[in-house]
Structures are given as C-alpha cells and as structure tokens.
Amino acid sequence: MLNFAILGAGSIARVMATTINKMNSSGNNIVKLAAVASRSLDKSKLFASEFNIEKAYGSYDELYNDPSIDLVYIATPHNFHYEQCKSCLQHKKNVLCEKPFTVNVKQAKELLDMAAEKKLFITEGIWTRYQPMRRIIDDEIKSGIIGHPMMVTANLGYNMTRKERLLKPELAGGALLDVGIYALNFANMILGDPDEVDSSCIKNASGVDMSNSVTFTYKDTAKMAVLCSSALCVSDRFGMIHGSEGFIMVENINNPQSLKVFDKAYNLIKEIKAPEQLTGFEYEVEESAKAIKIGEIQCSSMPHEKILYMMNLMDSIRAQMGIKYPFE
Ligand SMILES: NC(=O)c1ccc[n+]([C@@H]2O[C@H](COP(=O)([O-])OP(=O)(O)OC[C@H]3O[C@@H](n4cnc5c(N)ncnc54)[C@H](OP(=O)(O)O)[C@@H]3O)[C@@H](O)[C@H]2O)c1
Known part of the structure; x- marks a missing residue:
C-alpha cells in the first residue's frame, strides 16, 4: 500500500479524496490516503476529517518533509505545479500532477530531467489518457x-x-x-x-x-x-x-x-x-501506483515524451495567439 498525499485542499482534491476512499471500500488498497496539506491548517483539518485522512498539514513544507509519503498528488492552479513538483522531487517524493503538467515546455523538461536523474516517478494527471x-x-x-x-x-x-x-x-x-x-x-x-x-x-x-x-x-x-x-x-x-x-x-x-x-x-x-467508474480518476492512480511499485518513472498511458510534446504544442499555440504569462 503506497502512502498517497494531496497537496492543495481545493475542488479537484475533493474528487481525488473521494476516489481513493471508494477504491479502498471496493477492496482496492494499492494506495491509502495518508496526508493532506493546505496553506491553512483549519482547512486541512476539515478536509482530513471529512475524508478520513491520517495527517493534516497546515503548510506544503511539512508535507515535503514527511518521509513516509510515497506519492504526492498536486491539486493547485497551473502556475504552482512547477515549483511544487520540484519540491516534491527534491524531497524524494513521486508525483502525480494535475493537468496541465506545467505552464510551458521549459518547466516540464526541467522536471522530467530531474525525475530521471533522481529515479523518481512523475506523471501528468490528464485522466482521459488513462481511462x-x-x-x-x-x-x-x-x-x-x-x-x-x-x-x-x-x-x-x-x-x-x-x-x-x-x-x-x-x-x-x-x-x-x-x-x-x-x-x-x-x-x-x-x-x-x-x-x-x-x-x-x-x-x-x-x-x-x-x-x-x-x-x-x-x-x-x-x-x-x-x-x-x-x-x-x-x-x-x-x-x-x-x-x-x-x-x-x-x-x-x-x-x-x-x-x-x-x-x-x-x-x-x-x-x-x-x-x-468510481469517479474516473481511479485509472491514473492505479497506473501510477503500479509503475512506482515496479520502479518505472513514467506511465505508458502518458509517457514523458508525450508530456513534453503536448506542452510544446500548447506553447506554440500560445505564441500564435500572442499569450505570454507574466512569470515567463
Ligand atoms: N482532471 C480534471 O478533471 C480536473 C478538473 C478540475 C481541475 N483540474 C486541475 O486541478 C488543478 C486545481 O484545480 P481546482 O479547480 O481544484 O483549483 P482550486 O480549487 O481553485 O484550487 C486548488 C487549491 O490550490 C490552492 N490555491 C488556489 N488558489 C491559489 C492561489 N491564488 N495562491 C496559492 N494557492 C492557491 C489552494 O490550496 P490550499 O488553500 O488548500 O493551500 C486551493 O484549495 C488545476 O491545475 C486544474 O487544471 C483538473
């Protein structure tokens, strides 16, 4: 059973927590909900009690520093994915990151290279690829x-x-x-x-x-x-x-x-x-957990090469549309 943690206690995090609880109740114990982290301890505690999660952290740093966590699900707005994935990898955590994986291909490449170097698993939770x-x-x-x-x-x-x-x-x-x-x-x-x-x-x-x-x-x-x-x-x-x-x-x-x-x-x-379906998110969770168990750093449903391709594609579309984010 892998210890699964949720980073960011927002709307999609609720669907993921529901998914894992449903997986467990239907006898699939490949992961268990071990922790949730929010910038607010009150919010985190409320989320943990609603979804029966062992640990509630009031900062993301506490989650990064918990050595018992195997896999972190990043459930925050797009612009935070890069920094939060990076912190997870730096703290030896495997990562399932919500879509879009990052904001641009440069960020994506850096994360995928870092995961390869550290032999850690990372993937993008674009659920339709796994269903x-x-x-x-x-x-x-x-x-x-x-x-x-x-x-x-x-x-x-x-x-x-x-x-x-x-x-x-x-x-x-x-x-x-x-x-x-x-x-x-x-x-x-x-x-x-x-x-x-x-x-x-x-x-x-x-x-x-x-x-x-x-x-x-x-x-x-x-x-x-x-x-x-x-x-x-x-x-x-x-x-x-x-x-x-x-x-x-x-x-x-x-x-x-x-x-x-x-x-x-x-x-x-x-x-x-x-x-x-339980919720439709169970497939990406299951594939990620199985990949981690056999030492893979990516999922065959969304290989790293394809993550890079799709990020590069969206960069080129944004360039055609004349959209650049302030932090780029
Ligand atoms: N796969 C799907 O079907 C699906 C569906 C919806 C969304 N998503 C993806 O999931 C991600 C999150 O979406 P969501 O709708 O769940 O977002 P959300 O509810 O707006 O935010 C999620 C969490 O991110 C943190 N956060 C939000 N705004 C922030 C800000 N301005 N500064 C710092 N932290 C902030 C908060 O965490 P804390 O306050 O708890 O720290 C918040 O609870 C997005 O990347 C989105 O693309 C995927």
Whole structure:
C-alpha cells in the first residue's frame, strides 16, 4: 500500500479524496490516503476529517518533509505545479500532477530531467489518457467500422467567468491550458502528432484566451482536426471522428461516457457505454501506483515524451495567439 498525499485542499482534491476512499471500500488498497496539506491548517483539518485522512498539514513544507509519503498528488492552479513538483522531487517524493503538467515546455523538461536523474516517478494527471474508453475508441477505429478516420472535431467549454484561476494571467489562466488541453489530447490520441497547427482566440481584458480554436493538419494523409474550447460558454463536449464510411460520436471528451457509431446513411449501428467508474480518476492512480511499485518513472498511458510534446504544442499555440504569462 503506497502512502498517497494531496497537496492543495481545493475542488479537484475533493474528487481525488473521494476516489481513493471508494477504491479502498471496493477492496482496492494499492494506495491509502495518508496526508493532506493546505496553506491553512483549519482547512486541512476539515478536509482530513471529512475524508478520513491520517495527517493534516497546515503548510506544503511539512508535507515535503514527511518521509513516509510515497506519492504526492498536486491539486493547485497551473502556475504552482512547477515549483511544487520540484519540491516534491527534491524531497524524494513521486508525483502525480494535475493537468496541465506545467505552464510551458521549459518547466516540464526541467522536471522530467530531474525525475530521471533522481529515479523518481512523475506523471501528468490528464485522466482521459488513462481511462479504458481510450482503448475502446481505438479498437472501434481499428476495426474499420467507419473506414479511414479523416477528420476529428472536438470541443470543450464551460462558463467559468467566475473562476479566478481561469481569468488571471498570473495564475496561467485561459481556456487553452484548462479545457482546450482535453480537445488537443483527444485529437492527438486519435490522429497523432500533426504537421501544422493554426489557432486563434478571443482574449479577456487581462490578455488570456477565453475562447479559442485550433486546427491540426496532417499533410501526407490529408487528415485534419478542428478543435475549440471556451471559458465563456457551455459546449456540447462532443468529440466526433469522421471516417470514409461513417462516424463515431464520443459523448464528453472530458471523461467519455459513451460512443455511438453511425454508418454513411446516418444510421446508428453501435453504442458502447464506458465501464462503470468510481469517479474516473481511479485509472491514473492505479497506473501510477503500479509503475512506482515496479520502479518505472513514467506511465505508458502518458509517457514523458508525450508530456513534453503536448506542452510544446500548447506553447506554440500560445505564441500564435500572442499569450505570454507574466512569470515567463
Ligand atoms: N482532471 C480534471 O478533471 C480536473 C478538473 C478540475 C481541475 N483540474 C486541475 O486541478 C488543478 C486545481 O484545480 P481546482 O479547480 O481544484 O483549483 P482550486 O480549487 O481553485 O484550487 C486548488 C487549491 O490550490 C490552492 N490555491 C488556489 N488558489 C491559489 C492561489 N491564488 N495562491 C496559492 N494557492 C492557491 C489552494 O490550496 P490550499 O488553500 O488548500 O493551500 C486551493 O484549495 C488545476 O491545475 C486544474 O487544471 C483538473
């Protein structure tokens, strides 16, 4: 049983704590909730009592200095990931860091190099890469049921106009790094790395993207992906895979719940539901814990090379959109 700790007692931390409690109650004891750390001891104690966590720390430093912790889950706004992952590695802790892994590729490379040098495990918790629906979607495409997949369209948007971390450049705000990342990963998992990328966006008064569109082109194979994300509106969250003989509709690219296959006459010919989930976060926890147990420093579902690729991709999209964070 690995000792799992949560750094930052915010909203996604609650989902992770629920996940681990559910894993344990269903008999999966690969990790146990050993500690939570918050900048506020009161908040940390409240969180620990709600989720039945052994230790509640009122500072992140106390967590870094606890030698019993095997794996730290970083659950803070994007701009803090780099420093907090670095501190974990410096204190010999393995790390599962929320998406986006860091703010840019430079930070990501430094962390991955440090993990390799120290032989510690680190990964990005982009949950859709670890979920079984990824393989199910792949298998459907490989079966040839829609012919050749030629065009992917996907979107993800929520009204997040009241979420501080989305709006502020100093918190690495914007739709791209927060929700656009799911559309980019969706297309990348299906079509691979594009030859060209074009993008545009609408910015808020502070200069971060509130809505954006990104187009991938694959020159040799004539494939395309058209992706959009927004912090201003509720989107249908569909991911569509258009093929030469039909198409696949994936419901909710931010945690796929089902896929529907249609033929070229628009008849629904197949529907597959996602396997029942605890919360959808159990897969990344399980894969991380298994990797640590066998001495791996990365997960096969999101190898370090792919983390770097995706961070570099988002850097280049931000460069096209003219978005630079104040600390860059
Ligand atoms: N995988 C998913 O589906 C998913 C969903 C939502 C979010 N996320 C990711 O999870 C991360 C956290 O998101 P969230 O919605 O949970 O964030 P949040 O609730 O706004 O903040 C999480 C915690 O970070 C610390 N924090 C927040 N604002 C801070 C500030 N201005 N200065 C210093 N510390 C601050 C706080 O920890 P303490 O006060 O406890 O110290 C807070 O409780 C983000 O990177 C996001 O992309 C992932």
